[in-house]
Amino acid sequence: MTETEGKSETPEAREDAVPPILPEEDGAASERGNEHEIDQETDDLDARRFGRVQAALAVEDVGRLNEYLDPMHSADIADLLEQVSAPERQQILSLVPGQIDGEVLSELDEGIREEVIATLAPEALAEAVRDLDTDDVVDLVEFLGEDRQEAILGALDAPDRVAVQMALSYPEYSAGRLMQREFVVAPGDWTVGQAIDFLRVAEDLPEQFYHVILVDPAMRPVAYVTLGRLLASRRDVRLGSITEETFRTIAVDLPEKDVAYAFNQYHLISAPVVDDSGRLVGVITIDDAMIVLEEEAEEDILRLAGVSDESSISDGVADTVRSRLPWLMVNLATAIVASMVISLFEASLAELVALAVLMPIIASMGGNAGTQSLTVAVRALATKDLTRSNLMRVIRREGAVGLVHGLVFAVVMSAIELVWFGNAALAGVIAMAMVINLFIAGLSGILVPVTLDRLKLDPALASGTFVTTVTDVVGFFAFLGLATLVLL
Structure with missing residues (x-):
């Protein structure tokens, strides 16, 4: 037990105590x-x-x-x-x-x-x-x-x-653009005392740093020591004996999204950046990596909605229109495709008006189910959680989820149809269409982004449009096609 353990001290009794953070008072203090x-x-x-x-x-x-x-x-x-x-x-x-x-x-x-x-x-x-x-x-x-x-x-x-x-x-x-050139290095055979003495007299230390990087004579990083371990160790301890197991180097040409992934995956605080020969050229710190993660997440959210990743609430009307108009045009084209499917069943719609009333329900449920699956898939691809090794398992899971959802809402919608229109055959048709569309929605939500990713396209950019088109077309075709075969 240390000397201070077990003692009751108030913050006021200690000179180095950190004052509590208090809300501002009204009046002068607030100003x-x-x-x-x-x-x-x-x-x-x-x-x-x-x-x-x-x-x-x-x-x-x-x-x-x-x-x-x-x-x-x-x-x-x-x-x-x-x-x-x-x-x-x-x-x-x-x-x-x-x-x-x-x-x-x-x-x-x-x-x-x-x-x-x-x-x-x-x-x-x-x-x-x-x-x-x-x-x-x-x-x-x-x-x-x-x-x-x-x-x-x-x-x-x-x-x-x-x-x-x-x-x-x-x-x-790339990592080369993200890194800073201010860092602290030391030979691995230095002692803690030598390192501390060096830090005390150095005039050009970085304003903030987390590690002392140990390098070999060729300036290649071999390990690093956290400042906490450095200050907690005796002066005669060799730096090489108190290094961190989390040590990793970053290639200077590594894409910054992969840099952010490495920081998040391996819980890094900072990492040395090396050139093609393994020589130390810079260091990346966690604040820069977290900015990249935030930007990547923001970019995915905007692109899933069909909005330019450069959009901002501070944009003017003209800039906002330019960023949103292209994808609205794409959505218009896909909506026309869905409408063309509907036009194939004009006679059926004219003969049974209930089809027109129930048709949007099928499309809406499929679109929402597809978006749920899609969002999970895009995020998993961005975080590298969805890989070739687990792809088939995830596809089977999404297909099974879609099938279960379809069966649940088939029962719900058939009951609603019986109360609403009292047509048992139509209740069976909407139940079958619901199962088909939600099953396809679950599969398309995972397969569309994965396919785009395999084609080296950004899955967040176009997946939403394709999934919505698939669920609309399949939903309309299944519902109207089954209705034509069964009812008319």
Whole structure:
């Protein structure tokens, strides 16, 4: 037992105690704010802060604007710029340009970021990014024009400039673009004491790092030591004896989505990046990997809905129309295909009006069931949980689920039809059509995205349209076809 175990200490009795996070009080304390405090009523706080900023903008009060923005976290300022209207955003940029530093730029949505960068003078932009890590600088400059790239690169120190230029030489969306060049290395035969002494006197340490990377004489990473293990070990302990089992290296040309998968799969905090010869060229940290995971998830959600992955709530009407119109046109084409199937049974519909009443139920149930299966499949493909080894098992499961759902709703719908129309033959027809369509919906929900993935196409982009078309066509054809054969 350590000396402090079992003792009763109050936070006030310890000099190093961390004060509790308390909600802001009304009045002056609320006005002051603190970027490290988290209000329990965050939504209300944001609404109040948003209103104050808008009020200050209305009278162009620079002093009040700076008073409100100074204590705000960079991410909150970025959110503010994304939420205000375009004219208000331009006001903020013109009245308090000093509030827009590199951290704010790195937090902005890409569309808004381009707009903000375009309004900044080259020297102001260069000053804003001077203190950023190289990976954040790369993220900012990779899609800028040459003139603005040169202005930013020219403001960087020579080592940082070379690091950014080297990162830009790697393929887009690769580990080379994602990594930062600031890292800490040490020989494996160093002791803990030597490593700590080195860290204490080093002048160019990264602002944040999680590991000391152990390298061989050829600068190839062989292991790493967490800072926690380093500080908890005796000074005479060799670094090579306290390394982490989670050590993995990332190839510099590995796609960033695979980098994010590795971090999530193996619970990594940081990982060294190596070139073709295995030499250390950078490091990727968990915050960058989590951003990629978030972007991939957001992209999948938007594409499943047929929306461009560059869409944002800050987009204007014209941009929003351009991003959504193409897939609406595709949906129109597939709807016409389904309507053509219906047109084959015009005589049946004219003779038995109940078919037209019940037909949308079959299509809707099939579409919803297919979407459920599809969503699970697309997510499993993205996380690499759906592979060749378990594909047949998942297909059988989705087919069985669809069949069970079909039988359940066949009973439900046949009972509803008997109460509604009192036609026993029609009840049998809708029951059979329900089983067929929900079974096909379950299979198509898994087979369509898997097929697109095998064809090297993004399953999130087109699966929804194809699955909906399949379930509509099969549902209409099964219901109307069986009705024609049985009833007419």
